[in-house]
Amino acid sequence: MTEAVKIRGLVKNYNGLVAVNNLDLTVPEGSIYGFLGPNGAGKTTTLKMIAGMTEPTSGEIEIMGKKVSFGSNQNREMIGYLPDVPGFYDWMSPVEFLNFSGSLYNIEKSVLKSRIVELLKLVNLYKQRSKKIGTFSRGMKQRLGIAQALINDPKVVLLDEPVSALDPIGRKEVMDIISSLSAKVTVFFSSHILADVERICDRVVIINEGKKLLEDSIEHIREVPDVRELEIELETKEDVLKLEAIKDLDFVEEVVVDNLKVLIKAQDIDKLRVKLNQIFNEENILVKKMVVKEISLEDIFIKVVNNHDQA
């Protein structure tokens, strides 16, 4: 697995205020990587350091194996960057802006021309290609921002909160565009909208107060045993009472009863399921419904951030 972005011991200290605290991170090439954290967690600062716009206090950043230096334009060919609030030249049209952006790289004119058309179609702005950017909505500007970040056919695209200020339709449009980039380019994007991240990301990292709290694939995170739950619905109150005894088992953390429904939190959900089947048979309990509750990223996020705050 090639590393698109590698961060080691990254620290950013603003006159005593630690925005990023000894952050280690590895973004695999070709992945869509979600960078999660509450507001003020250090996401924007980290992305700006990766883009070379902010100077790290200490630590190292590599993009495709090449070291990032603050203020240098050495790795510019490899990255595309979209800030949280992109600022455009309002007097330009999307075609003019993309042409200008592309002309800053060594791209052949004919290649650039066809890439502009391709990107405008990708971000659904082809019809508005000649309109002044000053007349664009926030969502249109955000989509144009993605197009300009892709103009140089980069290896890594850094997107800072690309959907945070958009309405639900605008959010969906932008997330669909990001999703369509899967496998073509490495996308490293920050967000605090968990449903979006969950839908399109391969891997996520959660940070708070500049520290990494969790980093894994979405698949693995959902399998974290201590956050899985089992919801059971039974036929009678008597059966519910019979089942309450399960709370004495050592791997069961909590049993919550709500009328005919029983919610069980356990360290090992699979062991619990085997044990429950045994109890159902022995006690002749009639089960109406049994569901391994899907854990959302939001549940994990809240749990991880809360644990960190309590620590």
Place this chain on the structure above:
Amino acid sequence: MIKLSLLKKELMEYFKTPKILILSVLFIFFAIASPALAKYMNEILKAVASDLEIVFPDPTFKDAWLQFYKNMNSLCLIVYLIVLTGVVSSEKSKGSIVLVLTKNVSRLQFLLCKFLAGVIVYTLLLLVSTFVSAYYTQILFGVYSYPGMIESIILLWVLGVFYTALGIFVSTLAKSPTTSALLGFFGFALLQVLNISENISLYNPAGASSIVNQILVGSFDMSLFFIPVLIALLSSGVMFGISYYIFTKQEI
């Protein structure tokens, strides 16, 4: 070193925004108005103060140039400087600077293109306004040229180059266009105060505004012409260098 596409964009920005309209209207208006005001000032004053018996000397073509230099130094250059003070700070405040600097553009290229675009625009404005003023002076007075006229225009040009560097400097320093405009205005006022003394004006980077008048009345030793030119150009270079140094340390 120079990114032509970036320079082209900088120049386009002057023409696609009201900047060039404001500057060209101002420069050309005073290019036309200066000889006309010099020619008819006596009549205007007599009409305004008809009850007073005032005797004025007959205006000459030199009065036209005196008016032109005065207007260039006091109005045209300050407006040009104010426009220049926004070239970096406005990009910082609206965020467009990030979209450019995260591409294949060095910070030196970014500043250099802004500086060059300013110098090109100022050179065009100066040439056109000088030509227009000379034309109207010829029409109204029958003569326009005097010894040292070319040198005076060169001095006005280096003065513009210096104010371009000053504009870039305060624009790099400030985070918002308002702050940079205030800093620019303060710098302009300070340099004008230094021009009160003729001895200091020779070594003042903005001393050209005073020296052109001395050349016009024939009181300037032309063998010293290279001093204000060199000082203005060197100061521009130093100011640009400091701007670049500050810019490389700034986190965007």
